[in-house]
Amino acid sequence: MDLAGLGREFESALLQINRVKAAELFERCYVNDNSFPLLERLAIDTLERIGEGWENGTVSLSQVYMSGVICEELIEQYLPKLLVKRKIVPRMAIGVLQDHHGLGKRIVCSVLRAGGFELIDYGQGLTVEELVHRSLEDKLEVLLISTLMLPSALKVKAVKEALAEAGAETKVIVGGAPFRLDGELWKRVGADAFGDSAASVVRIIEEKTKGGAM
Incomplete structure (x- = not known):
């Protein structure tokens, strides 16, 4: 074919x-x-x-x-x-930090769901406190954060620190224009991985599912 x-x-x-x-x-x-x-x-x-x-x-x-x-x-x-069940491991969610532009999130959601993964959509315009609270409440293993502007991207550091202070081992994967423009930014804000495209996020999740290092 x-x-x-x-x-x-x-x-x-x-x-x-x-x-x-x-x-x-x-x-x-x-x-x-x-x-x-x-x-x-x-x-x-x-x-x-x-x-x-x-x-x-x-x-x-x-x-x-x-x-x-x-x-x-x-x-x-x-x-x-095909007798295939949706992949519910890892338990994950996606949200847009501060910004209200949700297209990038929508594409990632669609691609992940097309790949058989289940995830929670937290929406957009979220504060650091809201993201942290919901992540802890849902006992997330993976939190996908999308940002459009640099100030929002920099706040990922606060999310990661708050999760760590609460004793959560949630992995944070980031994406969006600020991280594409500065290839080292995701490391500086303490994220665990950066997806430069929806397909790359799928690969990162699949590696984690198989027990690979992020």
Whole structure:
């Protein structure tokens, strides 16, 4: 099967918000392989390209949003067929610290859910105190923090310190423009890892799930 060609067709169907065509292509992939990893790869790679399209101005916000919705629906439909359960380990959540721009978070949520992971969406515009409180309340193993502006990114340090003071061993993975612009910033604020794309976050989570070091 020409996965690259199928991926291009799938991307086109998503950008046209064509649920019927997207479902047909997903079914073609399923019939050919009958494995979740291939469906997962198709969804994740396609959403990643669409996210990049938004960043360079060729894809609209509504297209990004609806592409994520369609992929999540398809994955939810095929998990039972393949006898695959959602990955509930590690227990994790995602939130936008201070900023109110949630597109990056939306893409990461869609890609992770397309990969079969379950996560809690805390929303955006969160304070340090809110993030820490909810993380402790939910006993998170992994907290994904998205930021848009540098002042918000710098507050990750306060989140990490507060979690440590509370005795939590929550791993903090950061993402967003400030961390892409300064490749060492995530280390300076005490984060455990930095995801420069939605797909890289999936890889980091998978490594942790397999017991790898973050």
